[in-house]
Amino acid sequence: MPMNRLRIKFFAAVRERLGVEEMALEVAPGTTAALLLERLRGEYPQAAPLLATVRVAANQEFVEDAHVLGDGDEVAIIPPISGG
């Protein structure tokens, strides 16, 4: 089964904890935003507590947990916003 390729972007505390701004990830078709976060928490336990409070954006729009990510999506991991 062909995998979907995602480009994942990290910001603020999560970016610092992971030490990367961006990574490419292959996921099974049907992978949701919630499943992606679960996988990231598993692969990067040092960032798991930070990843517990994030939202996900796909192609620059916030998406729900059940949103299915598509091949080529730009996925951003959005920590609690603190602008202003």
Place this chain on the structure above:
Amino acid sequence: MIELTDAVIDPARLIAAVAGPDCGALALFLGTVRDSHEGRKVLRLSYEAYRPMALNKLQEIQIEIAQQWPGTRVALVHRLGTLGLGEISVGIAAASPHRDAAFAACRHAIEQIKAVVPIWKKEFWADGTQWVGQPESKTS
């Protein structure tokens, strides 16, 4: 006017971007860097953004305001990078035929910026740092 900038925010530019003879009121809001937060002394702040999404969201706020308060124009500018105490981090100008709409639009804009625009601030203290809203990120 929608901007994310590494340069000092000039309120006069915000005002010029929205002012006009059709407006009888212009409200200006400036967010500035405070020297304390939750009992800690803050030395400086650093802001980062997910730039393309932040610009999209700022534009959505601008459109929302034009729809909700017809005849009202807003300029929205957020600073990024390192800011010292007292510097302007965010600037909003709202011009409207009447003051009620100008105040309301200005208020709406700052509340929405804080809720939906992907921008983050990091506090620098004498003895550590923290991304605001992420206590887990504290270092000291």
